[in-house]
Amino acid sequence: VRRRSFLVVLLGLAFGARADPLLDPITKGAPVRQGRVKLDMPLLADNGNSVSMSVSVESPMTEADHVRAIHLISERNPEARMASFHLGPRAGAAEITSRVRLAGSQRVVALAEMSDGSFWMGSANVVVTLSACVDELGS
Amino acid sequence: MAARIQLPGRARRGEVIRVGILIQHPMPGIAANPFLQFHTVALDSGELEFSWVDDAGQPGSAREAIEVI
Numbered sequence: 001v002r003r004r005s006f007l008v009v010l011l012g013l014a015f016g017a018r019a020d021p022l023l024d025p026i027t028k029g030a031p032v033r034q035g036r037v038k039l040d041m042p043l044l045a046d047n048g049n050s051v052s053m054s055v056s057v058e059s060p061m062t063e064a065d066h067v068r069a070i071h072l073i074s075e076r077n078p079e080a081r082m083a084s085f086h087l088g089p090r091a092g093a094a095e096i097t098s099r100v101r102l103a104g105s106q107r108v109v110a111l112a113e114m115s116d117g118s119f120w121m122g123s124a125n126v127v128v129t130l131s132a133c134v135d136e137l138g139s
Numbered sequence: 140m141a142a143r144i145q146l147p148g149r150a151r152r153g154e155v156i157r158v159g160i161l162i163q164h165p166m167p168g169i170a171a172n173p174f175l176q177f178h179t180v181a182l183d184s185g186e187l188e189f190s191w192v193d194d195a196g197q198p199g200s201a202r203e204a205i206e207v208i
Contacts, residue, residue, distance in 0.1 A: 049171065050170050050171065050172075051170075079168065082169060085177070087177075090180060091177065091179055091180070092156075092178050092179060095177070096175070097174075097175075097177075098169065098170075098173070098174055099170045100170055
């Protein structure tokens with residue numbers, strides 16, 4: 001168990017530098033900046049089948065300046081792209097609350113796509129004591 | 140697929156309101172019994188329509204009324 005959590009920490013550290021394979025399909029290689037996105041998840045989740053998630057993006061949500069989409073990306077789930085929320089000025093506020101499945105302890109990334117084409121990200125580290133999708137982990 | 144919707148019954152025109160929906164479903168992609176909370180601007184009285192499709196392609200829908208003053 002200790003070894004696994006050490007590995008997770010290493011993965012977490014490496015994620016910033018190696019984020020491209022997970023983010024590229026969405027960003028098409030555009031630069032991603034840290035900030036403007038706040039991802040709230042519990043530090044510790046007893047059950048990976050349902051983990052609360054709240055994401056908010058700083059944006060006036062006007063016609064000229066709004067959030068087009070918020071993507072939730074997992075580094076360990078069988079499906080890396082957990083969810084994509086499409087928004088517009090009609091939403092009034094760029095805030096989404098939901099619950100997600102997590103196949104183990106990991107760092108979750110929220111990637112916001114702005115109306116000017118820029119990308120911003122925030123992340124959260126979650127320790128999961130009982131993982132979801134255990135049969136698909138293959139380890 | 141039954142659903143429960145959280146919506147203020149009444150809102151002021153232009154107010155940003157919080158909308159929540161909980162769908163009873165055993166195991167779609169994001170989590171079992173998916174719950175989503177988001178925002179929208181209240182513009183006119185009427186019904187908000189919700190529609191969704193599960194991972195087997197099965198559609199579902201729900202409606203909830205709101206009064207805008």
